Amino acid sequence: MAQPATPFLRIDLVRLRANVRAMADLSTSSRVALRPHVKTHKTIEIGRLQMSSGAVGITVATIGEAETFAGHGFDDIFIAYPLWLHRPAARRLEDLASSARVAIGVDSVEGVAQASRLLGTSDIEVMVEVDSGQHRSGVRPEDAGAVADTARRAGLTVRGAFTFPGHSYAPGAGRASAAAQESAALAAAATSLRAVGIEPRVLSGGSTPSIADTDLDVVTEIRPGVYCLGDAQQWELGVMKPAQIALTCRATVVSHAGGRVVLDAGSKVLGADRAPYSTGHGRLLEHPDARIVMLAEHHAVVEMGDEAPPALGSKVDVVPNHVCAAVNLVDTLYADEAGALRAWPVAARGRNS
Amino acid sequence: MAQPATPFLRIDLVRLRANVRAMADLSTSSRVALRPHVKTHKTIEIGRLQMSSGAVGITVATIGEAETFAGHGFDDIFIAYPLWLHRPAARRLEDLASSARVAIGVDSVEGVAQASRLLGTSDIEVMVEVDSGQHRSGVRPEDAGAVADTARRAGLTVRGAFTFPGHSYAPGAGRASAAAQESAALAAAATSLRAVGIEPRVLSGGSTPSIADTDLDVVTEIRPGVYCLGDAQQWELGVMKPAQIALTCRATVVSHAGGRVVLDAGSKVLGADRAPYSTGHGRLLEHPDARIVMLAEHHAVVEMGDEAPPALGSKVDVVPNHVCAAVNLVDTLYADEAGALRAWPVAARGRNS
16 A cells, blocks of 8 residues: 555554564463553554464453454453443443453452442453552552452452552663562462452463563463553663564654754654653654654654754654554554555544443 | 443533634634634534634644545635645645635745645645744744745745744743734734735734734734633633633543542543643542542542542543643544533544644
8 A cells, every 4th residue: 555644653563573472472481371451552453463472362441442352353351440330331341241251350349349230240250450559540459358358249250360560660670669569469469369268360460661570470460561562661761672663653854944853743643641751752763862852733843963854854753652642543553564554443442431 | 312431521512602702702803813723623513613603714733634624514724734745645735625715834945845846726825834932833934935935936825924822831921922922923924925025914823822912913813722622721821710611521430449539531531741830630620629640541540639539430520631632532522511412523533644
């Protein structure tokens, strides 16, 4: 197919496959199950690549994402989110469970009670979310048993516990300490479950930055997402090298006004995420000294460092800060293999509920 | 229709109409043309409301947005962006010009040369972009004449000059000084155009925060976008009152873990925009002391101030920091009139090129 108009998101298929393979190999050699989080790519073709490389199933964040993937034959889905169910959501989960093995997150006695009241099937398992230090959702590890016990008494099957060590998104020693807290939290959750007579079958953790430090003797399942595509956050954290980054936004230089370099890729295709450790609003893959110093909806203003500015009308490849946000802004990803492009629909784009 | 699952974006129709009316009244009483920027809402129904209230036409950021609106009968469209044309883009502009009056932005002699080479019609007018102090795109006002003269010699018709005083998004006296720079830049651009014998028919400015301070004796056209819906940025800048905010994200309290209040609205529906002056990642419309202190893709962690936390499973209305970003994340807006919901497609969502 012809090159699409810029800005568009392009995937380097060789790099994508290498990233998927490397994580699959790590999980095999470490004897942990790999259940990649598909919220990163929301794309059936990439999910299939992950499954064919040995993933045990997929992780999603919403019922809508689960429905999209189940509709394409994915049959083992964990919704890693403390859902608060209402009647329509419970019906949707039951429909999902008719074609897939489904587990959902819970992080409160009240949420468990609500789920057990509304769910007409016991086929849906629950995973207790514990907080390993990010302080987002998740109960304290020592409280996991109380939530699990409520679930069991209400007739629900408890699969185990999970956590997201999101504070691994930190420079320096932050990754290793988050990974240590992750393992400690899951070990404590297991102790808490066993204290109420529930043997956890799964202790699930794992984010892309923390996996290298994860104690794979405690954790039985990992749920990385970003690893398959990479982004500027992983680059700047030192988790992935530029040569591993598989997704970029191809952009055109549209202005040199005032001596600036202005690209047609703005926050409506790159996303506005900017972590405290980020050095700008995204990076240029082939120009490591360049920084995006201003981002508007359709403009990126770039400082080139010591390099000459690229010519008006020329193309550059921008690495978004946070790939999950960028992918969720477009309807199509363009997979490039030796210059030939294939259009992959972002099938679960916008499925927020 | 039934209430959609949370999170979803809801529009208060009474407020929307009042906002549209107030800006139309300002433009009438000030005798400036109103050409609202529809990138904010990307929605045909809101564009029609603006046109029926007296807008002279619409402003868009991309050819794709122009195509979407032209396809629904909008026939006077200004693409306020320094397009760098290539052959397919030129063909699309010519198609647009067959059904609508079209103007495009230019901010370089090279861009003008490229446009004149590729465009087979002289029906498309150009507007020279000048920089009024934001330092994004746009030539220096005194250089507007050189760009315009190149355009005229190449057979293009110059309509006038435009600027975006984006640095009006600043607290305190920043708005008024940005507005003063806007007027000065457009006056200087007019002088520069007249020096090469071109009388500008339009001097176009105007952002929602700056309009109250704009010199409407210089500016002949305003292009505000956000005013129709409002957002937390306008609230925190003091440009709009909470009672004027017409778009909110309805969200559910899904977790109380660790004493926190966690909502199911994250960056994938609110957007990750956070200006330096923002006090958090969004506001709660009915809880002005509350702050969103952490935002993940599907989680907002809220500190409630002195208020009691809303119950698990209850609903709250979140005001996104930047409404243009939030709208561009969803396929549908839900317009609420006295509790009855209508689904409005975000017709130009994702039209980045």
